[in-house]
Amino acid sequence: MEIGISTFVETTPDVKTGEVISHAQRLREVVEEIVLADRIGLDVFGVGEHHRHDFAASSPAVVLAAAASQTKRIRLTSAVTVLSSADPVRVFQDFATLDGISNGRAEIMAGRGSFIESFPLFGYDLKDYNELFEEKLELLLTLQKNEVVSWPGKHRPAIDNLGVYPRPVQNPLPVWIGSGGNSESVIRAGLLGLPLVLAIIGGRPVQFAPLVRLYKQAAAKAGHDISKLPVASHSHGFIAEDNETAAAKFFPPTQQVMNVLGRERGWGYYDRSSFDAARSFEGALYVGDAETVAQKIIHLRKNVGITRFMLHVPVGSMPHADVMQAIELLGKEVAPIVREEVAKWEAMQ
Template sequence: MEIGVSTFVETTPDPVTGEVISHAQRIREVVEEIVLADKVGLDVFGVGEHHREDYAASSPGVILAAVAPQTSRIRLTSAVTVLSSADPVRVFQDFATLDALSNGRAEIMAGRGSFIESFPLFGYNLDDYDELFEEKLELLLKIRETEKVTWRGGHRPAIQNLGVYPRPVQDPLPVWIGSGGNSESVVRAGLLGLPLVLAIIGGRPTQFEPLVRLYKRAAAKAGHDVSKLSVGSHSHGFIAEDSQSAADKFFPSTQQAMNKLGRERGWGLYDRSSFDFARSFEGALYVGDPKTVADKIIHLRKNVGITRFMLHVPVGTMPHGDVMKAIELLGTEVAPMVREEVTKWEESNKGML
């Protein structure tokens, strides 16, 4: 069971003071957060790509490359790379370079992107949303498969027996599929035999269990060894010494961020009752003291089949010190509890999982 953190490097106004920190400051803070995550024994840190004023990470690979020499064991991944509007050749080169700098700890999490700002920015038509992703994923996997590439598609110039360098330390360079819960994307990941990350940010996490079964059936049908495939969760949350403090600290920025997106996407208002339901045991928010959060992650492992959990923190803008403390508690208290209980449970269920 892998435990880690993901971030979108947000620079929304502080919900209390209204202050907006610079992109540069927030990027430097994230570097400190990744270094701490490595120090406290977490397994993975993901940085998500966005192209808008309130998110500072348009180039996750650059941020992760900056921190690679300052860390020793933590895996470094995009979360996600918006592959539909990117050049797969450049994506591979960037993360192969990160793989060299980190000595084999780089990963790519490829997704279609729930934010669409990158499409007009890089000259792509949203009418081609699905087709772009399928084509570019095909090229990315072709590049990682072979040094010399011959490929032709409909949205990018063809490649005729050209080399793509540098080659990564890992062979193959890990590529995960990020999904918001779309059954087609889940089946695609299974058929390709690629690890899957589900964005479980609403409703009841146990509702995602049928999608995990669908993913595994697709993988088995395509002849892949299902026992070797990983399923991850990207879930919002926050940890403090006690649950009430965690909730009170996390709610203001979460409400502000969710209502901003809600106005853009036509969602209903996000209020404290919605928040408190989501942080209940069956809800999708992993907010509380270390034992509360650990118990919810264990529940997710046992009932959904998640083998990698990524706590997305912060949502919106929170004090850097609070975020650092949450990462420390995740690594030093939550992760050991989860690993111990999951190991016992897996040992007792050998042959059944």
């Protein structure tokens, strides 16, 4: 059972002061968070790609590379790379470079992305949304398997028998599929034999169990060994010394972000009752003390089949010290409980 962190490197206004820290400051803070996560034994750290004023990481590979030479063990992944609006050749080169700097710890989490700012920015039409992802994923997987590539291209210019460098330390360089939880995306991942990451940020996490079964059925049908296919979750959360402190610190910035996005997307108002329902044992928020969060992760593993859990913290801007404390509690207190219990449970299966 792998346990780690994901972040979108947020620069939203402080809910108390209204202050907005610079992109540069937040980027430096995230590097410190990655270094801490490595030092306390967490397994993976993911940085998401966005192209908005309220998120600072438009280039996850660069952020992760800044931490690579300061870390020893932790795996470094995008969360996600918006592949539809990217050049797969450049994505592969960036993460192969990260793989070299980190000596074989890079991963690509490829997805369509839930934000659309990158499409007009890089000159793509949203009407090609599905076709762009399918074509570019195919090219990325071709690059993963081949040093010299020929590619006919439609949305991207053709490649005629050209080498793509540098080559990664890992062969193949891991590519995961990020999914918001629709059946089409999990079936695609299964048929391709690619690891799956589910964004479990609402509803009841146990409701994702049928999607995991669908993914494994598709993988088995395509001839892949499902025992070698990990399934990860990315879920919002925060850890503090007790449940009420965790909720009191995490709710205000989370509410702010959820309501900003809600106005953009037509969601209902996010209030404290919504938050408290989501942090119940069956809810999708992993907020509380170490024991509470650990038991929810164990529940997710036993009932959904998740083999990697990524705590997304913070959702909105929080004091850097609070985020660092949450990461430390995840690594030093939550992770040992989860790993011990999962090991016992698996031995009984």
